[in-house]
Amino acid sequence: MSAPGAGSGVVVVGGGQAGFSVVQALRGAGYEGPVTVFTDEPRLPYQRPPLSKKAHTEPEGLGVDLVPETFYRERDIDLRLGEYVAAIDTAACAVTTGSGERVPYEHLVLATGARNRPLPVPGAELSGVHALRSLDDALAIGRALTTARDVVVVGGGFIGLELAQVARARGANVTVVELADRLLSRAVSPQLQEHLRQRHERDGIRIHTGTAVERIEGKGGQVCQVLTGQGPLPADLVVYGIGAAPRDELARDAGLAVDDGVVVDEQLRSVSDPRVFAVGDCARHPHPHADGLVRLESVQNAIDQGALVGRRIAGGAAGPYESLPWFWSDQGPVKLQIAGLRASTDEVRVVPGDTPERLAAYAFRDERLVAVETLNWPAEHLAARRLLQQDPPVSPADLAGATLGALARARRTKEVRA
Amino acid sequence: MPIVIFELPDGTQRKVTADAGTVLMQAAVSNGVDGIVAECGGNASCATCHVYVDERHGELVGPPNDVEDEMLDFTAAERRPTSRLSCQVQVSDALDGLVVHIPEEQV
Structure with a gap:
């Protein structure tokens, strides 16, 4: 008798990006078995990063499909749009869909992503209050921005600051309200937080840090003002981005280990069941650059984890997951890029770039470079990604008076000569 | 609409239709051409859409812009004189028949 699910x-x-990456890698690596993708949105998988970087009122303007429908058809990928999975039966190796269909699996990959944390204040349900995750959310915000004059952005994180710049570019009065004392409080070094604040304020965005939103008030069901710890702010549009939580309830209900994300090993397999993998925003995993387990919400992580699992299932070579984390956020005129994982205890050195718009922050731990944040300096970011993955590690002395770009060029020249 | 040919490292060719007014990277991604990763979605942020323009077409396509030029020093595969980031190459009817070569690695 064969194992449950064998051959299915x-x-x-x-x-999303992670689920797409899985199937792309599966077929790319020659996997010939059945492949089924369930996505609860009724449209082709699309890219999310553009959603927060421009205002759009038509989906065509965003142009965000990852690939056209023919891609899936030509590769015999059964793409189930608008269908969700309601339950997993790990003993029988089968999932049950929202419409009650039972679909067996040999390998199950959870790429369920994350959902926005709700804004826990009275009035959050008013018309004109938006969060951003889906394409439909982006279109709703884009439409609202065609007439909005006073925009309040709740949350000074990546999404909030990107949307603040989008709204400002449309000519709206924009105020960012952040509960923490700083913008991007955990995401970037304190040195860059202050620099970014000045940049955004220079563009006319008002920023209230250390400020709580107490309630949102409306007139006739439509938002009209936001009451904060520093007083009322007029608002005809409120957008909030106050973090996300992993969609891990399917795994939890199936008895798989969950701890703010589906807990997986370095192969991205569930620690509870070797037939189940988790990738992208929903996975909590070990990483060579981190102490303990991490959960990363980024395109890079979604793509690389999906590709690793796709290749592994297809039988190809695939080691542990150890891709260098990297990230970007385009906040109006500011292109912020991060390579590596910085810890709050790292020593940070800020270096001006070769133009006034450019800046780099180098984070060192135990005398070695572990992470690099750059503003408007993609070449330095790329040099960081090369050097963070090479031996020998970069020491503070290596960077005395030099950029990573110069160091990478010098090392490459040496390699060529050697 | 212009036809563009992507040649993979193993020598196989993919002939795809590109839309004038878009960028070369988009034609590769939309047609599922392997080897153009484009992690950043065409933002000149990641250099994972690196291509070598065929030497016969180098002048037609032209040189990289300043930001791209700096980034090309740090691509995963070696830089060559005709290296470009395909997200920065505008497609026009003049590019009909263009051949670009995809490097061994992007990441």
Whole structure:
């Protein structure tokens, strides 16, 4: 008797960047078994990063499909749009869909992503109060921005600051309200937080840090003002981005280990069941650059984890997951890029770039470079990504008076000569 | 609409239709051409859409812009004289028949 699910192929739950990356890698590596993708949105998998960087009122303007429909058809990928998975039966190796269909699997990949944390204040349900995750959310915000004059952005994180710049570019009065004392309080070094604040304020965005939103008030069901710890702010549009939580309830309900994300090993397999993998925003995993387990919400992480699992299932070579984390956020005229994982205890050195718009922050731990944040300096970011993955590690002395770009060029020249 | 040919490292060719007014990277991604990763979605942020323009077409496509030029020093595969980031190459009817070569690695 064969094992349950044998020969029944791969079921992927989630049609975001991570789920797409899984199926692309599966077929790319020659996997010939059945591949089924469930995505609860009724449209082709799309890219999310553009959603927060421009205002759009039509989906065509965003142009965000990852690939056209023919891609899936030509590769015999059964893409189930608008269908969700309601339950996983790990003993029988099968999922049950929202409409009651039972679909067996040999390998199950959870790529369920994350959902926005709700804004826990009275009035959050008013018309004109938006969060951003889906394409439909982006279109709703884009439409609101065609007439909005007073925009309040709740949350000074990546999404909030990107949207603040989008709204400002449309000519709206924009105020960012952040509960913490700083913008991007955990995401970037304190040195860059202050620099970014000045940049955004220079563009006319008002920033209230250390400020709580107490309630949102409306007139006739439509938002009209936001009451904060520093007083009322007029608002005809409120957008909030106050973090996300992993969609891990399917795994939890199936008895798989969950701890703010599906807990997986360095192969990205559930620690509870070797037939189940988790990738992208929903996975909590070990990483060679981190102490303990981490959960990373980034395009890079979604793509690289998806690709690793796709290749592994297809039988190809795939070591542990150890891709260098990197990230970007385009905040109006500011292109912020991060390579590596910085810890709050790292020593940070800020270096001006070769133009006034450019800046780099180098984070060192135990005398070695571990992370690099750059503003408007993609070449330095790329040099950081090269050097952070090479031996020998970069020491503070290596960077005395030099950029990573110069160091990378010098090392490459040496390699060529050697 | 212009036809563009992507040649993979193993020598196989993918002939795809590109839309004038878009960028070369988009034609590769939309047609599922392997080897153009484009992690950043065409933002000149990641250098994972690196291509070598065929030497016969180097002048037609032209040189990289300043930001791209700096980034090309740090691509995963070696830089060559005709290296470009395909997200920065505008497609026009003049590029009909263009051949670009995809490097061994992007990441």
